[in-house]
Amino acid sequence: MNTIYLFIFLPFIFACIVPFLYKHLNRQVHTGWFVLVVPLSILIYLLRFIPAVSSGETFEYTFSWIPSFGIHITSYVDGLGLLFGLLISGVGALVILYSIFYMSKVREALHNFYIYLLMFMGAMLGLVFSDHMLAFYGFWELTSVSSFLLISYWYERKSSRQGAMKSMLITVFGGFGLLAGFIMLMMMADTYSIRELIANMEVIQGHSLFIPAMLCILLGAFTKSAQFPFSIWLPDAMEAPTPVSSYLHSATMVKAGIYLVARMTPVFGGSPVWFWLVSGVGIITLLYGSLTALRQTDLKPLLAYSTISQLGLIMSLLGIGSLAVYFGPGESGTVFTVATFAALFHLFNHSTFKGSLFMVVGIIDHETGRRDIRYLGGLMHVMPITFTIALVGGLSMAGLPPFNGFLSKEMFFAAVLDVSKAGVFGLNSIGTLFPIIAWVASILTFVYCMIFVFKTFGGKYHPERLNRKVHEAPIGMLIAPMVLGLLVLLIFFFPNVLGKYILTPALSAVLPMMTVSSYDLKISAWHGVNYELLMTIGVILLGGLLYMAKKRWLPAARKFPQNLTLNHFFNEGLSGAERWSASLTNRYMTGSLxxxxxxxxxxxxxxxxxxxxxxxxxxxxxxxxxxxxxxxxxxxxxxxxxxxxxxxxxxxxxxxxxxxxxxxxxxxxxxxxxxxxxxxxxxxxxxxxxxxxxxxxxxxxxxxxxxxxxxxxxxxxxxxxxxxxxxxxxxxxxxxxxxxxxxxxxxxxxxKLAGAKNIVNAILVDFRGFDTMLEISVLTIAGLGVYVLIRQRSKRGKEHEAE
Amino acid sequence: MDTLIVILVGILVTIGTYLILSRHLLRIVLGTSIIGHAVNLLIITSGGLKTGAAPLLGEKITDFTDALPQALVLTAIVINFAVTALVLVLCYRAYQGFGTDDLEQLRGEEHE
The missing domain is CATH 1.20.120 (Four Helix Bundle (Hemerythrin (Met), subunit A))
Structure with a gap:
């Protein structure tokens, strides 16, 4: 047993003792303080890997589970897994710290909450460190299950139950696709190990199952990462407590699909279908998410749609980056390698700023009791620290300097400009759509970021619209978002520290065939005046104008007909399927023997x-x-x-x-x-x-x-x-x-064999002794049944007499 | 002989099935009982009839009738008995509880 297993299973093990801690110590100490130990120790353990992994080493630990069938659980630590592991444990620690102040220790069922949260953490760690595809799939489904449990945490609310059900239906549906895809991959390459798969990619790429397997795996990735049109579950998942939204539904779980796409890039990348699906769906999701986010009035759904949109951005970057596999090592290949690098960079940045924004919404909800921007406003003076954090996160999301979102947004613009000039896969004709869509979506992103920050904190303060006296949040609740906000700033000023030690090793795991010098991957804020910079300036100018003029168009945008939304189609389809199957079943299940x-x-x-x-x-x-x-x-x-x-x-x-x-x-x-x-x-x-x-x-x-x-x-x-x-x-x-x-x-x-002269008897009691034993148990059960039925009657009879 | 018994089995199964399909619990119990007998006869027949002596050793005979179906049927008889007893008591309880032995009236509420 190696220590890596211990650390993957630590959350599960700890989850077992949470109920006891809650039962005996919750009155004195909030259970969250004990739970906090788990992500912190995992984080410290993983940090120790950084020097070795950044110098190109990978670690592999195999644990024979069922050796006779050759099923081994292999843990594999490389740059990509480590990047995710750090996010999971780091954001996890901050979220748990935050939840200690967010979740009341008197009113809430904390033991349930922390058990689900630990279960999720363990599943997610297992997911990113698994090399065996079936283990990967198991952990994948476990994250869906724990997400279901966390969304329905306030299960007495109908909307929570419905949101949980919806997310479960969609993600598990995708999970089945993933399983089918894995099985097809196994049939092609005759191995369940993802690394051996990558080593055998020549066999796979010529196989007739190549495209079906790719489609199945992408189905899993798109449903999990809330890509269009599967994105509808994420806004409803906002019924979960805010720490959960911040952790699962923005920083980690929804990125499992991104992880899967990144992991599978060496296998499928270079194929036009893969490129078009991943980058196309990604960029459509980017536009759809930012458009829909504009129309929201509730802060949490607004952030949910913005998460969908940002996930689309990362997904499209991964799709563009997969061209590197097509071009191979060389100048064009290097250009697209940078796109993959940008995807990983933005993934990290998104976790920092979106995590802090979710926590800000949680604070607003906690302090004012409201999340609707039509009631909020002017909180700047009441909650200055919260405002500062929101400003940092919001501007980073909008892609402004001096925040980390600016850096990755510029790289994104560079990537879409590069892809429009790539000249393969039919990009000559419609490749120019990429920069246009990206630019429009960035303007919309800018506008909703402004709405988020300034409709909440700017403008007039209306105390009469809120049911309680509002004041700044307790310091404990502010620590976690402050740490994330600080990271947003630090990454802007020292991006290459992150780049060199964490992102480059992750990149070499996504694109193992590329040898990229660290010079190409230098992140810098200033490139001189170029298209990217002009695009950003255009975003700020046009976005600013749109925000100023929002009174003219926003009410009209909010009146988008409800029955044309994806959600409406999903609900109609679901209830239609239920009605149809009920009527079909009732037709033959008549109740007549x-x-x-x-x-x-x-x-x-x-x-x-x-x-x-x-x-x-x-x-x-x-x-x-x-x-x-x-x-x-x-x-x-x-x-x-x-x-x-x-x-x-x-x-x-x-x-x-x-x-x-x-x-x-x-x-x-x-x-x-x-x-x-x-x-x-x-x-x-x-x-x-x-x-x-x-x-x-x-x-x-x-x-x-x-x-x-x-x-x-x-x-x-x-x-x-x-x-x-x-x-x-x-x-x-x-x-x-x-x-x-x-x-x-x-x-x-x-x-001779049994010492019996009666053959039939010998068969019954000797040759087929087990059958006879089971026969006796059937007799016993029947006898018990007869006894119970008669006894029950006589009891009831006596009761009748007593009445 | 074998053919005759198989035809007999067919007739018994027909009668038993007809009883099972009727509306009254009592007839259903009677029907299952008859089918039980029929199946026992069928199993015995499948081993060949009157081909040798009873399967008891030590009588200086070496040609025995097939013992395996007999062992199977012996089990079947006992299980059949258990099932009949349970079903009988179940019918009795159903009648006690609902006041009827008509299956159409015992049928569950229509699901909305």
Whole structure:
């Protein structure tokens, strides 16, 4: 057992002791303080990897789980995993610190909250450090499950439950796609290891399953990372407590799809389908998210749509970066390698500024009780520190200097300009769309960032619209967003520290075939006057104008018809599917036992008769028949008569006696067939059964003359004759085929093998002892059932008497 | 002989099925019982009838009838008994609880 496993499983292990901590210590100490230890220790542990990983080393630990099937869980630490690991543990620590002040220790079920949160943290760590595809998939689904639990944390609210359900449906649907894609990859490369997959990419790229596997894997990535049109779950996921939104739904979980795309870039990159899907869907999502974010009045959905839009940006950068695989090492390749680098850079930046913005919204919600910008305004003077953090985060998101968002936004502009000139995959004709869409979306982003910051903090303060006295948040709640805000600034001034130690190793994991000198990857704020800078200036000017004139167009934009939204289509589709399946099910699940029996019998006849005819199984062989004595014929006639008596008797006693007679005649047949044990058993059982019947019939109503319709009787008759015929034909055909020699000669050694002279007994208690044991347990269960049913009645009877 | 027994089995199964498809619980129990007998006979038949002596050693006979179906049927008889007993008591309880043994009236509420 290596320490890396310990650290991946630490959150799970700690989750087990959280309930005890909560039960015994929560009154004195907020449970969050104990939980905080987990991400902090993981963070410190991971930080120790940085020097080695940045010098190009990777670490691999294998733990044999099921060695006989060759299933090993391999943990693999490389730059990409480490980048995510640091985000998960770092943002995790800050979020937990924040939640200590956000979640009331008196009112909230903190043990649930922290168990789910730790479960998520463990799953996410497992995800980014797994090399085995099935382990990857397992952790992937576990993040969906923990996200579901966290969104529905306030499960007494209907909107929470609905939001959780929606996110579960969409992400797990994508998860199935991912599993299918992984299985296809395994079929192609004959390995479950992602690294061996990358090593075998020549085999995969020529395979006919290449495109289907890619589509399935992208389905998983797009649903998880809320790409258009699967993005609709993310705004509804905002029903979760704000620390959760900040952690899962902006910094980590939604980036799992990005992680997957980055991991799979060496395998699929270089294919035009991959390029167009990833960059196209990404850039459409960027535009869609920023457009929709503008229309929001609630701060959390506004941030959710902005997250969707930013994820689209990162996704499109990864798509553009995949061209590096196409071009290979060389000058053009290097240009697109920088795009991938920008994707990783923006991913990190987004986690810092969006995390802090979510925390700001949480603070506003906590202090004012409102999240709607139509009620807020002028908070600048009441909450100066919160305002400063919001300003830093907001301007960084808008792409202004001196914040880290500016750097990655400039790199994004450079990448879209490069791709419009790439001249492959049909980019000549429509490649210019990339810079245009990117620029328009950036203007919209600028506008909603301004709305977020200045509609909340600027303008007039309306204390009468808020239900409580507003003051600055407690210092503990401000620490976490302040740390993130500080990072936003620090990264702007020292981007190359981050670039050299964390991003470059991650880049070499995404594009292992590229050898890029660190000179190409220098991030600098000033490149001289170039297109990127002009684009940014244009964004600020036009965005500023649009913000100033917002009173003219914003109300109209908010009136976008509800029934044209994706959400509306999803809800309609879902309820339509529910209605349709309910009506279909109700049509055949009628609640009538007879109908179910009819289905069973019809199926029985069709299946057996069908397969007999299909496989030419009809063969009758009468040559082995034994002689029929007069006595046998008489017995058969008597049996038919007594069975008919059971059928036609109008009197209960007659029916029971006829049934008993039938049973005794069966035991006579057993005598004729040289089966003394059977005859004896049948005799005893038949006697007991008859007594039982008589006992019960005493309590049961008389047989009524059946008042059934004629069609009912004819259907029954038809079905029963068909069943009887099937059994007869089947029995005759079975006797006609002798495919195998009887194995009975083995049992004839019973005296030698089991010391028994009665072969049948030896089979029952010795050769097939387990069967007999199970038979006894069936008897026991039936006996218990009879006992309970009778006892329950007598109890109720007594209660009746007592009343 | 074998053919005769198989035909007998077919007739018994027909009668049993018809009883099972009726509306009254009592007839259903009777039907399952008859089908149980029929199946036991079918299994015995599949091993060949009257081909040798009873499967008891030590009588200086070496030609035995097939013992395996007999072992199977022995189990079946006992299980059949258990099932019949349970179903009978279940019918009795259903009748006690609902006051009818008509399946159409016992049928569950229509799901909305």
């Amino acid at each position: 007879r109908h179910y029996l009819l289905y069973i019998f019809v199926f029985f006849v069709l299946l057996l008769m069908g397969s007999l005819l299909w496989f030419y199984g009809l063969r009758f062989d009468f040559s082995n028949n034994a002689m029929i004595s007069v006595f046998d014929a008489g017995l058969v006639i008597c049996m038919i008569i007594s069975a008919l008596t059971v059928l036609l008797a109008g009197n209960r006693i007659v029916a029971i006696v006829a049934l008993g007679a039938l049973g005794y005649m069966v035991s006579m047949f057993f005598v004729i067939f040289r089966a003394p044990d059977l005859a004896l058993t049948q005799m005893v059982v038949e006697t007991v059964t008859t007594v039982l019947f008589l006992l019960c019939f005493y309590h049961l109503p008389k047989l009524k003359k059946s008042m059934e319709r004629l069609s009912f009787k004819w259907t029954n008759l038809f079905i029963s004759i068909a069943v009887g015929l099937t059994v007869t034909v089947l029995g005759l055909s079975a006797n006609g085929h002798k495919l195998f020699e009887p194995i009975t000669s083995f049992f004839e050694n019973s005296y």
